[in-house]
Amino acid sequence: MKRPGPLLTLLAGLLLGVFMLSLDATTGTKGTSYRNESPGVSVSPSSPPSPSPTRTTPSPTPSKSAPPNADYAGRTDDNSSAVAVSLRDGKAIAYFCDGRDKESWLRGDVKDDGTMKLTGKHGAELNGTLQEGKTIRGTVDLGGQRYGFTADKAVRPSGLYRATATVRGAKLEGGWIVLPGGGQVGILDRDGKPSAAPRIDPETGAVTIDGEQLTARPVTP
Amino acid sequence: MTVDPNAATQGSPSPQPANGRASAARYLVPALVAAAVAVGLGVYGKVHEPTGIAFDLAGFSSTGAVKSWLATTAFAFALVQLVSAFMMYGKLPGPSWAPVLHRWSGRIAFLVSVPVAVHCLYAFGYQTYEPRVLWHSLLGCFFFGAFSAKMLLLRSERLPGWLLPFVGGLVFVVLTAVWLTSALWFFRTFGVKT
Numbered sequence: 001m002k003r004p005g006p007l008l009t010l011l012a013g014l015l016l017g018v019f020m021l022s023l024d025a026t027t028g029t030k031g032t033s034y035r036n037e038s039p040g041v042s043v044s045p046s047s048p049p050s051p052s053p054t055r056t057t058p059s060p061t062p063s064k065s066a067p068p069n070a071d072y073a074g075r076t077d078d079n080s081s082a083v084a085v086s087l088r089d090g091k092a093i094a095y096f097c098d099g100r101d102k103e104s105w106l107r108g109d110v111k112d113d114g115t116m117k118l119t120g121k122h123g124a125e126l127n128g129t130l131q132e133g134k135t136i137r138g139t140v141d142l143g144g145q146r147y148g149f150t151a152d153k154a155v156r157p158s159g160l161y162r163a164t165a166t167v168r169g170a171k172l173e174g175g176w177i178v179l180p181g182g183g184q185v186g187i188l189d190r191d192g193k194p195s196a197a198p199r200i201d202p203e204t205g206a207v208t209i210d211g212e213q214l215t216a217r218p219v220t221p
Numbered sequence: 222m223t224v225d226p227n228a229a230t231q232g233s234p235s236p237q238p239a240n241g242r243a244s245a246a247r248y249l250v251p252a253l254v255a256a257a258v259a260v261g262l263g264v265y266g267k268v269h270e271p272t273g274i275a276f277d278l279a280g281f282s283s284t285g286a287v288k289s290w291l292a293t294t295a296f297a298f299a300l301v302q303l304v305s306a307f308m309m310y311g312k313l314p315g316p317s318w319a320p321v322l323h324r325w326s327g328r329i330a331f332l333v334s335v336p337v338a339v340h341c342l343y344a345f346g347y348q349t350y351e352p353r354v355l356w357h358s359l360l361g362c363f364f365f366g367a368f369s370a371k372m373l374l375l376r377s378e379r380l381p382g383w384l385l386p387f388v389g390g391l392v393f394v395v396l397t398a399v400w401l402t403s404a405l406w407f408f409r410t411f412g413v414k415t
Binding site for chain 1: 284339376
């Protein structure tokens with residue numbers, strides 16, 4: 001007589017594993033398709049002047065066009081972390097990084113009035129406002145904490161850099177914020193495990209990781 | 222649930238001589254399945270491009286914390302496994318429902334460990350870049366092979382008395398090593414947090 005119990009146990013484990021895997025697969029695609037359609041933002045303001053009363057009347061805001069392309073970098077109010085935002089054609093990518101183990105990449109659209117709401121993995125969120133094209137002031141919500149930040153317009157080599165590579169089977173992902181004044185904050189992920197990143201050469205982006213020479217490149221949305 | 226399913230192997234040194242070829246399959250099938258499971262997981266982890274991300278459970282600060290707590294839960298149930306096994310074999314005084322406890326704590330431990338393994342394999346894959354990681358990858362795959370063997374062996378009768386305790390002990394030791402190289406490392410490195 002054969003007992004079915006152990007087989008059922010194995011079967012249950014298998015089913016659970018397949019179920020989790022399918023969840024992962026769907027999460028994965030959702031997580032990587034962040035840069036798809038962005039209805040509205042870059043839609044030409046010169047759309048047919050139809051007498052659409054449904055459309056809210058074109059507000060007489062001083063800046064009707066999308067915010068100019070530029071990079072911004074700065075620190076959080078508590079000085080614990082750095083935040084950099086890169087704007088291109090109404091889209092934004094931001095990086096929050098404390099230089100040790102807390103980091104987040106956030107993406108989203110910038111509205112014509114200069115406000116932005118960017119989102120990242122694990123519910124991270126950045127709300128900011130571009131003020132007079134010079135400064136982004138806002139907050140980052142990450143890991144249950146809220147960080148206020150101020151990021152001033154940054155000119156190369158200040159800005160946001162990223163490098164990815166696979167070294168001896170380990171997947172490396174580095175993010176750096178080069179602050180105005182030359183300070184750097186960066187995190188290097190080895191297979192998803194964060195640690196402080198070695199400095200990059202801000203002029204060339206060159207950085208040596210685990211004996212391997214890599215190049216960090218400026219990030220744009 | 223009326224009869225202790227493990228009673229066949231309990232205590233008696235099983236003097237029955239194993240009957241030739243039929244018995245060979247009894248060991249060969251679980252061994253082959255175990256090898257297939259372990260190697261299969263390892264190959265998947267090696268071939269599949271690690272994604273770095275995966276489905277996340279709400280209420281925890283990070284995926285690492287979720288996994289560490291799930292793994293710790295599995296390890297706690299594994300300790301129950303050890304104690305209840307001693308009870309079933311009469312090495313420790315225990316209640317009459319020790320076999321039920323053993324069966325269900327084992328099931329829970331196994332089922333809790335599955336999401337952790339899925340995440341490991343999906344997000345990280347089979348990695349060898351430092352000794353801790355190498356051992357964790359190796360033993361993690363081995364664990365599910367050994368567990369499969371244990372489950373399949375349970376369906377056989379008239380096994381040598383030492384075999385189930387040996388395989389069960391192996392499963393326990395390997396799970397412990399897997400836990401030490403991951404969850405304990407996580408708690409020591411990042412602190413005990415939820």
